[in-house]
Amino acid sequence: MTATAERPATTIFRRPSSTKGLWSWITTVDHKRIGIMYGYAAFSFFIIGGLEALLLRIQLSQANGEFLTAGAYNALFTMHGTTMIFLFVMPASSALMNYLLPLLIGARDVAFPRLNALSWWIFFFGAIFLYSTFIFGTSMAPVGVDGIGGVDGNLAPGGGPGSFNFLADSPDGGWFGYQPNAGPLYSPGTAMDYWALGLQIIGLASLVSSVNFLVTVLNLRAKGMRLLRMPVFAWMTMITSFLLLFSLPIIAVALFMVTFDRQFGSLFFAANAGGDPILWQHLFWLFGHPEVYILILPAMGIVSEILPTFSRKPLFGYSAVVFAGAAIAFLGFGVWAHHMFASGITPVAQAAFGLATMTIAIPTGIKIFNWLGTMWMGRIRLHTPMLFAIGFVAMFTIGGLSGVTHAVVPSDWQQTDTYYIVAHFHYVIFGGAVFGLFGGLYYWFPKITGRLMNERLGKVHFWLMLLGFNLTFGPMHWLGLQGMVRRTWKYAPETGLEPWNLAVTVGAFIIALSIFIFMINWFTSRRRGRESGLDPWDARTIEWMAPNPTPEYNFAVPPVVTSLDHFWHLKYQEDVEGRAVRVADADEIVANIEHEQLNPSSPIHLPNPSYFPFFFALGLPLMFYGVIYHRTPWGKALILVGLVISLAAIIGWAMEPLEEPHGGDGEPADHELDDRVELIASSAEGGGGPEGRRAAPGGETESGDD
């Protein structure tokens, strides 16, 4: 520091210091704990979204179903889609990215740990805000509006009272909230406001983490970890973050426009006043199509880690896989109108977008063939993560191929708004992203918990899920081609659609059973699973070089990376005949590193926990509740309260040093870490000179203090 010395911070609150209990979770800035919180939240919403799907499937299991009212059905499919995309797959990817990204690139944390906590809390409160629509939202069916079918969702014929009609008072405009249906005229209640503003909050969370992850990848890679030595999952995290960075502002604008239309009388999408509903489709899909790759690219990264490990071969065509990922992302911004072939865009636009869409098949094909090439001639071990990875490749390929059929415009006209589309995107998102994510969970479970998940249960989970998945979504292809329309709550018996619909429903329950088995496996293995040791899979990448359990600072000595698959090359060398020979195992390598290099290049800086991300995030939903009810005095008061909370948190944040300066009054928070650091230090027979409270083991002297 050369300029004016930083004064000791004036803090209003005492710096949070607990390392256990609720407050430690609320104030943590450790990327691993944040990742775990993301994970549990995402999984909870997976269960909720899954239950919503099961209710839908019960309704459709027979012709003229009486189980749900039309209103409840609309609400459930809207919330199912919204939940699975924004509250499950995105945060689940975020969970793994958070937990693993710094470990994968040899960093001690993300670039902005407090912003990371902020992302999580914004997401958390945004999700609660969105779901509070089930309690507070209203979805008045249009009364006296002619020409829209005349079905009052709340009083729909067929569903008697009690047929889950209480669910009808929630967003019912579909996950893409097409206008003007989701506008003030046709959805006059507050439910769609909860939807628009909830997604706005959740989008902000993703925007913040995308900046954070990008700076982390670009600036914090361990020495020698050049970009093209990064694990593919780190690459896909980076590419996904770019996608988020450039697509979220567009949906933010679109959602603001909806909110202004609904709350303040603007006329962006009011068809009756000259507004253009197609504009909404453009803006939504300009975000929405990159969003598809935001969902799938992380899973592609996960699979690119699992396949080489369990094939005991390097990833075939590493750089091609990386560049194909970048190409998919780049092209992904130029294909949005293929969601709109039936909306009346010009033939030239249709041809252009159709062709552009087909080009995406090229990089995708590159990836698939590289994955196959990785497995080819490999010594494949069919552990659960590998099964899921193979499942991913197979199911995703089916989804990709049906996707190409939508790129052909006339064929797409036939398929638009039918179950064929539903089948397609579930093969991509469930068969792709979700299989990939489960593979990642099984793969990195030992990294997170130090234990292995039960293989037998894992395999039962996989095979049941594969069966259930194909039984659920396979028949939807032909249901769709036979003309079964999306988002209809009923179909007539004479359509002949009933048998396959029943099969689909059975499949959905088989998936549910498989998830139940997964949960049993997770919770029993977490406590009682077999201890995994450092390197249970004989893995290739450096996250497995971090100690188990991983300390807050990840690596006492960040690794110096000399090659792609650095860890593997430390373990294996070639003999004269070019065969890989094991020269060391993980424990030896890690012990060596800790022993030999106890003079780190700089002290371990770790950020202290902080209250402020939590409170900053807490203010946002309060403000947005206020916006929804801004016509009432307490609505205005809520805006003010939220604003004050957030502003106070920002001021506190700005005043709070990232880490407490040296010689500050001792806080219990640091003891655990200090103990651990000292432990490492003393094991080196030197004893770290206390360089300052957070000084790393060994101090600066070359030979230690011995």
Add this chain to the structure above:
Amino acid sequence: MTELTHEASLEHAHPEHEGTGVENRKLGMWLFLSSEFLFFGALISNYLLYSNRAGFPGVYPSEIYDIPFTSVSSFVLLMSSLTMVLAHNAQTRQDVNGTRTWLFATAALGSIFLGGQVFEFTEFIVNFDMKLSTNPAASAFYVLTGFHGTHVAIGVIMLLSLWGISRRRGGLSDRQGLNLELVGLYWHFVDIIWIVIFTVVYLLSVPPV
């Protein structure tokens, strides 16, 4: 590692990371601004879609622009970029008073611009009866320029905060100096966006066809 990497890398000649060499927070700001470009890009396209579409009831924004007035307020905002540069320059020279003066000047010019916008909105609403709900073109105009104004207002708050910190602590530390640079980046971005808005929305406005 943390946001302190900057300081750490100054102290240790050998940075311990592969990286861009751009300080973390600055890189983060650049990335954030790249995202903001799309935010305004969407708003501007949205305005262009509606600005001259014929057949809306009421007044179109393009019919009532006061170009001389807006030119002056645009000039004021552009000058604030100059004072922002001067503030940053003074900070790098450790000129505490200069930094403070130019920070305040930038905030003041930004506030004058905002005042102009409030005046413009009031004129449009009161004298020309063009409200947010008059027609889609008006909606697009208010939401676009309103979001820009909000960005300016946030910038003014950040500038005044830096000014206040500098007064309270007798100058800005290195860390706060970096903050000044970040606020500067943000401020220039907001100016650039205004140049685009002023050109595309005001100067090149086409009457409804």
